[in-house]
Amino acid sequence: MPAMTNFTLDWQPKFGNLGETFASICPPAPLPAPIWVAHNEVLRDALGLTEHLFKDESFLSAMAGSSLLDGSSPKASVYSGHQFGVWAGQLGDGRAISLGEIQTPLGVQDIQLKGAGPTPYSRRGDGRAVLRSSIREFLCSEAMFGLGVPTTRALCVTGSPAKVYREEVETAAVVARVSPSFVRFGHFEHFASIGNIEAVRSLVKHVVEEHMPSLAEHALDDKQRALALLQETTQRTASLMAHWQAVGFCHGVMNTDNMSILGLTLDYGPFQFLDGFNANHICNHSDNQGRYAFVKQPQIGYWNLFCLAQALMPIIEEQELALHALETYKSLYPDFYDMRMREKLGLSDTQVNDRTLIQDLLSLMDKERVDYPLFWRRLSHSVGESSQSSHAFEPVRDLFIHRDAIDAWIQRYQDRLASLDKNNTSKEMLRVNPKFVLRNHLGELSIRQAKNGDYSMVQSLLKVLQTPFDEHPEHEAWAGLAPEWASDIEISCSS
Ligand code: AMP
Ligand code: MG
Numbered sequence: 001m002p003a004m005t006n007f008t009l010d011w012q013p014k015f016g017n018l019g020e021t022f023a024s025i026c027p028p029a030p031l032p033a034p035i036w037v038a039h040n041e042v043l044r045d046a047l048g049l050t051e052h053l054f055k056d057e058s059f060l061s062a063m064a065g066s067s068l069l070d071g072s073s074p075k076a077s078v079y080s081g082h083q084f085g086v087w088a089g090q091l092g093d094g095r096a097i098s099l100g101e102i103q104t105p106l107g108v109q110d111i112q113l114k115g116a117g118p119t120p121y122s123r124r125g126d127g128r129a130v131l132r133s134s135i136r137e138f139l140c141s142e143a144m145f146g147l148g149v150p151t152t153r154a155l156c157v158t159g160s161p162a163k164v165y166r167e168e169v170e171t172a173a174v175v176a177r178v179s180p181s182f183v184r185f186g187h188f189e190h191f192a193s194i195g196n197i198e199a200v201r202s203l204v205k206h207v208v209e210e211h212m213p214s215l216a217e218h219a220l221d222d223k224q225r226a227l228a229l230l231q232e233t234t235q236r237t238a239s240l241m242a243h244w245q246a247v248g249f250c251h252g253v254m255n256t257d258n259m260s261i262l263g264l265t266l267d268y269g270p271f272q273f274l275d276g277f278n279a280n281h282i283c284n285h286s287d288n289q290g291r292y293a294f295v296k297q298p299q300i301g302y303w304n305l306f307c308l309a310q311a312l313m314p315i316i317e318e319q320e321l322a323l324h325a326l327e328t329y330k331s332l333y334p335d336f337y338d339m340r341m342r343e344k345l346g347l348s349d350t351q352v353n354d355r356t357l358i359q360d361l362l363s364l365m366d367k368e369r370v371d372y373p374l375f376w377r378r379l380s381h382s383v384g385e386s387s388q389s390s391h392a393f394e395p396v397r398d399l400f401i402h403r404d405a406i407d408a409w410i411q412r413y414q415d416r417l418a419s420l421d422k423n424n425t426s427k428e429m430l431r432v433n434p435k436f437v438l439r440n441h442l443g444e445l446s447i448r449q450a451k452n453g454d455y456s457m458v459q460s461l462l463k464v465l466q467t468p469f470d471e472h473p474e475h476e477a478w479a480g481l482a483p484e485w486a487s488d489i490e491i492s493c494s495s
Contacts, residue, residue, distance in 0.1 A: 008070070022077055044155065073100050076096065081185070130164050136447070140438050152266055200312065234325055238329050241333055441482050
């Protein structure tokens with residue numbers, strides 16, 4: 001494959017100097033007739049890339065995996081993991097190829113092409129991704145970023161007429177995704193499972209030194225470093241789970257190979273933002289047991305951290321130390337969660353009954369499947385209006401059928417807010433309760449248009465989702481309830 005020389009990016013090797021144990025050289029397989037589907041101007045600028053790149057045929061070709069950027073060195077990495085609670089053995093980047101890491105104003109970033117062809121870890125897969133799932137990952141990563149949720153990012157989507165066979169024939173696409181690191185819990189599990197403890201040690205060192213410099217200063221030997229990593233990832237995962245639960249995000253496939261060591265949302269597959277609140281919602285059509293139901297996510301985060309700890313045990317050595325680090329999850333998660341939910345309610349201080357206030361609200365919403373994003377946005381406005389009007393909470397109670405129960409809750413809430421400045425509180429709430437989330441039907445509409453060659457909705461939806469707390473009056477319809485047909489959308493792992 002010819003290398004291009006038009007662009008000078010400052011490439012670094014993937015995994016620093018860890019070498020072949022971690023990743024195999026693997027050039028992307030060219031896709032015919034690539035086209036731009038969408039690109040992310042906000043991330044482009046943040047990475048210090050020029051607008052000109054996205055008008056250039058050779059950069060297009062590189063982002064589709066059809067040619068190589070000068071200096072890049074394409075690699076696929078190996079990992080293993082627990083899938084649906086069962087040890088699945090070796091997996092790996094079956095359809096993701098890293099071009100390498102680049103120096104950017106955001107620090108070192110790994111640029112990975114998802115769907116760029118088979119790798120040594122593709123097993124029976126074709127190494128490809130379809131347009132539908134690539135648009136979903138592109139939009140959702142940026143929607144999460146817009147909401148302030150830790151996540152990998154997405155720079156662009158390219159498409160091709162090449163056929164890809166799933167439940168039906170679809171066309172191929174490639175998402176260029178970007179993250180400081182795509183290292184997963186499963187990477188550690190992999191090397192521990194094959195008894196290559198030296199590799200686990202090197203990977204710990206790499207992650208801590210490259211991505212957690214504040215830990216590197218204090219964790220001086222291998223044992224301290226592994227323990228510090230476990231503690232840090234425990235904290236980040238607890239924080240991530242609190243973010244997911246607060247924004248109403250269901251990941252759908254929380255296997256350990258989809259868990260980021262940096263605590264980022266990773267691998268967007270059958271995810272879904274809740275429309276009507278349903279604590280037991282299962283977004284993944286293939287998840288028959290409901291292992292990854294919305295309400296179970298924090299618990300699964302903890303389960304997955306146990307797998308990580310298990311892989312680090314040969315280095316940490318003392319079980320008590322590892323258990324202690326894991327145990328902190330039990331107070332970290334509820335604290336993060338309460339903090340996020342108090343923000344949503346506009347409560348700037350903490351009171352003992354706050355947790356009950358939140359739980360009672362969620363159980364009312366759950367009983368009536370009240371629209372989750374709409375409830376919070378309306379509540380934010382109502383609080384502001386309550387300083388002038390005694391009917392301020394009408395739009396909120398309109399969302400409920402059983403008015404007595406919600407009226408009683410609103411009364412408790414108003415009592416709780418009594419000492420706060422309503423206008424300021426409302427403003428704060430509007431900064432954390434989004435007007436726009438990537439509801440399933442919005443993604444679906446943009447995908448339907450894209451399948452017909454019209455990519456305009458993908459691009460305009462991206463802009464709205466990147467600033468989801470702004471009003472965007474021209475897109476009012478995207479802030480409303482999901483239409484009836486949205487409940488029929490089935491999302492499976494097939495992507
Ligand atoms: P996921 O459930 O998407 O995280 O995928 C689990 C594993 O299967 C990972 O190792 C993926 O890289 C791999 N995989 C998923 N889809 C494909 C595909 N179409 N071709 C090759 N590997 C795949
Ligand atoms: Mg995955």
